[in-house]
Amino acid sequence: MIELEQQVRQHLRERAEAGPDPTELRAAVQLRLGTITDERPATRPQRLWLVPAVVVGLITALAVGLAWVASPVGSDRDIALETDSIADRVPLDVAGAPVESGSFALPLTLTVPDGIGYDVRVASDSLRAFELSLDSERDTGEPGESATLRILTSPSLLTVGSVLEDLEAGLVHTRLLGIEDDAIGGYQSRVARMESDLGMTLAGFKLGPGMFLSASGVDRRYDAHVITTTGGVVVVWIDAPFEEFDQAATAAGEIMSTLRWRS
């Protein structure tokens, strides 16, 4: 009787201690936590002061918002970049219809061509990122199993070299396959090709000061094309499962070839 309990105890303890040194995981969690806490104040207001604090906060937010809108695109706004998924994804039912970003820092229009093998939806449209979800027929609906095309920017950016340098320096759970000259949708780029074959992972990618992108999924390939536009450096991020990556990259290229920057 007792022997089984001892075996279970010993087994669980050995199981807990087994495995590689979690240094990489520690670094990844620290990076992620650093990004989260950089986005907000270190302490929250005491409840007693909540009401006046909210009023002051609203006034401040209004002032900051106005200053933001009035400021030029090239100003130094150092904000963490995280693509917040919008609650209701917008299906692009009609292939060939132009899609405009309403809030991306560099206003853009693109058109989803017919026959790319995906149902395309706008998954996020924020100041920093415009994200399309490329849903293939065999997607199970599990998070992280579909392919995505993300277009990312920061007005404070930076150079192609610095983006790639930060990306490479911060890689965890992801292998860099190489960095080379390439093109996507007619834009000359430097591309960082990466993969993660660790099974289900949640990985963070640093692209510059305060710029962070997260991705999760099973056995992923990533291509980060860094291109220079008149509005600054833009990262075109393609993210898909291994077996689907080539198809996703081709579709991303076709979509990117329709991209127009609006003035």
Added chain:
Amino acid sequence: MHDRLAFVFESEFDDMVRLARAFLGASADAEDVVMTAFVRLADRIDDLDRPGGWLRTTVVNECRRRLRDHARRRRIWADRVVPISSGGVSNARDEYVDDLLVELSDRERAAIVLTYYLDYSHEETAVVLGCRRGTVKSLVHRGLKKMRSVVPT
């Protein structure tokens, strides 16, 4: 990183990795659980009196959630997928105990892990699992009985 969060991270990170591995083995799933728990903690640390306890409960619940699906449980416990492990446990005794643990419900397994790995009392285990002390006693008893019933004679 905010001071309190940094303190909790430094004091709890290694324990949370071990706890997740006790449930899930040295797998990418275990790493993901640890990442998820700390990210959630960062969002509410100012509201918590005992962030360490909250973190432990979150890790346990997240591990349970991942083990709940039978197919996934089979994959993690029975096949012992350890894609990032350089030192996975795989001797005969461990395989034997794994084969016994796979027979348990997720609540029974959680009660046994908390009792035999963390040496939690039934009261402490009850707090983490959100049930009564008597239920914990019953889960542990039932789990061990189930394991004994499949021990080859």
